[in-house]
Amino acid sequence: MTMESAHKDDLSIKEREPLKRSSAARAFTRIVTQCESMRAVFRYTEAVARSPEPVLIVGETGVGKELLAEAVHFTSGRPGILVSVNVASLDSTTFSDTLFGHKRGAFTGAEKDRSGLVEKAAQGTLFLDEIGSMHLDMQTELLRLIQEREFIPLGSDTVKQSYCRIVAATNDDLLQSVQSHVFRADLYYRLRTHMILIPPLRDRFEDLPLLVDQFLNEASGSLGKPKPTVPKELFAHLGCYAFPGNIRELRAMVFDAVAGYQNGVISIGAFLRRADHATDSNRPAAANGKGMAFGSVLPTLKEATHQLLGEALARANGNQQVAARLLGVSRRTVNRYNGK
Numbered sequence: 001m002t003m004e005s006a007h008k009d010d011l012s013i014k015e016r017e018p019l020k021r022s023s024a025a026r027a028f029t030r031i032v033t034q035c036e037s038m039r040a041v042f043r044y045t046e047a048v049a050r051s052p053e054p055v056l057i058v059g060e061t062g063v064g065k066e067l068l069a070e071a072v073h074f075t076s077g078r079p080g081i082l083v084s085v086n087v088a089s090l091d092s093t094t095f096s097d098t099l100f101g102h103k104r105g106a107f108t109g110a111e112k113d114r115s116g117l118v119e120k121a122a123q124g125t126l127f128l129d130e131i132g133s134m135h136l137d138m139q140t141e142l143l144r145l146i147q148e149r150e151f152i153p154l155g156s157d158t159v160k161q162s163y164c165r166i167v168a169a170t171n172d173d174l175l176q177s178v179q180s181h182v183f184r185a186d187l188y189y190r191l192r193t194h195m196i197l198i199p200p201l202r203d204r205f206e207d208l209p210l211l212v213d214q215f216l217n218e219a220s221g222s223l224g225k226p227k228p229t230v231p232k233e234l235f236a237h238l239g240c241y242a243f244p245g246n247i248r249e250l251r252a253m254v255f256d257a258v259a260g261y262q263n264g265v266i267s268i269g270a271f272l273r274r275a276d277h278a279t280d281s282n283r284p285a286a287a288n289g290k291g292m293a294f295g296s297v298l299p300t301l302k303e304a305t306h307q308l309l310g311e312a313l314a315r316a317n318g319n320q321q322v323a324a325r326l327l328g329v330s331r332r333t334v335n336r337y338n339g340k
Contacts, residue, residue: 080124
């Protein structure tokens with residue numbers, strides 16, 4: 001995509017009762033959550049939204065960073081519009097042209113003056129996605145924009161003023177990038193004047209029923225199918241999966257399951273086919289002993305089996321079917337060892 005903003009982070013939002021008491025509640029009406037950590041994110045977003053200083057939104061891929069950027073803009077009350085751009089798609093030349101515009105004759109093909117996104121976002125918000133992918137020379141230009149509120153279009157010698165508010169997002173560890181000298185420290189600390197951390201889906205599993213229901217509605221409407229009934233054990237299974245792609249991955253999982261749905265209760269396997277593939281790709285590392293620790297005295301095979309079973313049952317909240325799936329054995333096997 002030219003601008004990742006055209007493809008919204010697949011985090012759907014639903015207004016929850018406690019948020020209705022807030023005057024800015026409608027800014028968060030596209031986020032489905034009942035998680036306290038997300039409510040804390042909303043409260044902080046409201047608190048910093050009217051500040052003119054930059055906001056840095058940090059979170060793994062698929063958690064909904066762009067939707068939070070929209071919420072920042074909406075809650076800010078700024079009269080201008082929200083303009084979004086994926087920085088990773090720009091090189092040094094296209095970055096300057098895209099953000100600052102150009103004068104006629106600035107380069108081959110520049111047949112007329114063109115305003116950049118900074119001017120379009122005047123008195124509004126400029127959202128820079130994947131900011132960690134920005135080259136160092138581009139970072140210098142952005143730092144000047146933030147510090148001096150000035151920019152110069154390509155081919156011009158006239159300095160222009162900027163009144164847009166900068167919101168940036170990343171799934172990178174920018175502090176590590178600073179230490180590796182691929183991201184400017186001064187730019188990092190300016191961008192993170194206000195920083196919003198979005199928790200990954202694996203840390204907010206209580207949202208799974210809400211999100212699955214939302215995506216079932218979307219998928220059934222989109223595919224022209226009746227909304228499926230899901231088995232009650234589904235959420236115990238989903239709760240044992242790490243969701244590296246977060247909410248975007250969950251949405252794809254639901255749509256894929258509904259696509260093959262015929263009638264009745266949809267099978268757990270229809271949802272977990274993607275998760276099983278991802279989990280299986282990680283099994284060789286576990287089999288090689290990575291992440292496993294032993295004391296000076298090795299446990300017996302029977303002791304190790306019971307320890308492994310206990311860990312699987314703990315992760316599955318006591319659900320033997322889910323524990324069996326985690327271990328790659330039958331439920332009968334889990335039941336047999338669990339009774340010994």
